[in-house]
Amino acid sequence: MNIDKIKNLLKTKYIGKAILFLEQIDSTNNYLKNLEVAENSDGLVVIAENQTKGRGRYDRKWYSQPGKNLTFSVLMTPTKTNLETKILPIITASAICKAVENYTGIHIHTKWPNDLILNGKKLGGILIETTFETHLKKIIIGIGLNVNQSSFDNEVKLIATSLYLNNGREYDREVLLSHILNSLDEMYHKLILNDYLDYIEDWKMRCNHFKKTIIFEYNGESYKGIARELTKDGCLIVNSDGKDIKIFSGEIFINKEG
Ligand code: BTN
Numbered sequence: 001m002n003i004d005k006i007k008n009l010l011k012t013k014y015i016g017k018a019i020l021f022l023e024q025i026d027s028t029n030n031y032l033k034n035l036e037v038a039e040n041s042d043g044l045v046v047i048a049e050n051q052t053k054g055r056g057r058y059d060r061k062w063y064s065q066p067g068k069n070l071t072f073s074v075l076m077t078p079t080k081t082n083l084e085t086k087i088l089p090i091i092t093a094s095a096i097c098k099a100v101e102n103y104t105g106i107h108i109h110t111k112w113p114n115d116l117i118l119n120g121k122k123l124g125g126i127l128i129e130t131t132f133e134t135h136l137k138k139i140i141i142g143i144g145l146n147v148n149q150s151s152f153d154n155e156v157k158l159i160a161t162s163l164y165l166n167n168g169r170e171y172d173r174e175v176l177l178s179h180i181l182n183s184l185d186e187m188y189h190k191l192i193l194n195d196y197l198d199y200i201e202d203w204k205m206r207c208n209h210f211k212k213t214i215i216f217e218y219n220g221e222s223y224k225g226i227a228r229e230l231t232k233d234g235c236l237i238v239n240s241d242g243k244d245i246k247i248f249s250g251e252i253f254i255n256k257e258g
Contacts, residue, residue, distance in 0.1 A: 009178035012185035014043040026053040028073035029142040047072040068149040076139040089114035090234040091199035099183035110206040112236045121161035213255040
């Protein structure tokens with residue numbers, strides 16, 4: 001990957017002042033977790049061509065064919081310590097969808113809280129991790145996006161897709177990444193200003209599981225319900241047996257028949 005090419009396309013205030021490119025690492029999120037925060041850490045981007053222990057949510061593995069996709073993490077070390085971090089999954093997903101759409105013209109859907117969906121399959125995922133030391137110290141946004149991968153192993157074949165599989169086109173990963181970093185920068189700026197309602201509206205527009213039956217876990221039990229609404233703080237309202245339940249975190253499964 002050509003890092004200068006990416007940098008030349010950036011219009012950012014915070015993100016991408018420093019970009020680190022690694023041929024191989026266990027996980028770009030791990031790399032940033034272990035990194036000592038320095039004065040110029042805010043907005044640092046770490047890209048890996050290959051992750052040997054790429055991680056997804058719930059300790060799942062993140063599979064990505066080396067050299068074909070985007071696997072990277074962005075570090076944010078905001079000085080404003082009372083940021084609404086719980087809205088990050090929603091607004092990050094929206095920011096990435098906007099960027100991908102802007103460059104490729106392909107409409108990307110969202111699945112609560114932060115999956116990126118194309119043709120009903122997973123195009124990308126986001127792993128957000130925060131660290132605290134008396135106050136918020138690091139926000140690590142790890143992103144895996146399937147770009148030019150043309151086939152997937154049996155294990156994930158039925159649930160994963162890529163931009164390439166959508167239309168047989170290969171996309172320039174550096175240009176795509178620069179669009180994403182520009183979009184994340186705008187989102188970060190809006191988060192600091194507490195002015196992110198547009199992202200919530202955009203997320204809702206992209207979500208195609210409203211009014212559908214979903215399965216979700218709540219207080220350790222599994223429920224079925226109809227996904228109704230997204231609140232301003234990023235929770236999903238699900239109507240289960242006539243009662244509205246507010247889900248703060250977790251994973252949902254969309255019932256194909258519903
Ligand atoms: C998910 O959908 O479960 C989240 C997947 C996040 C994968 C990315 S790839 C770059 C970064 N490094 C990791 O180890 N994970 C994230």
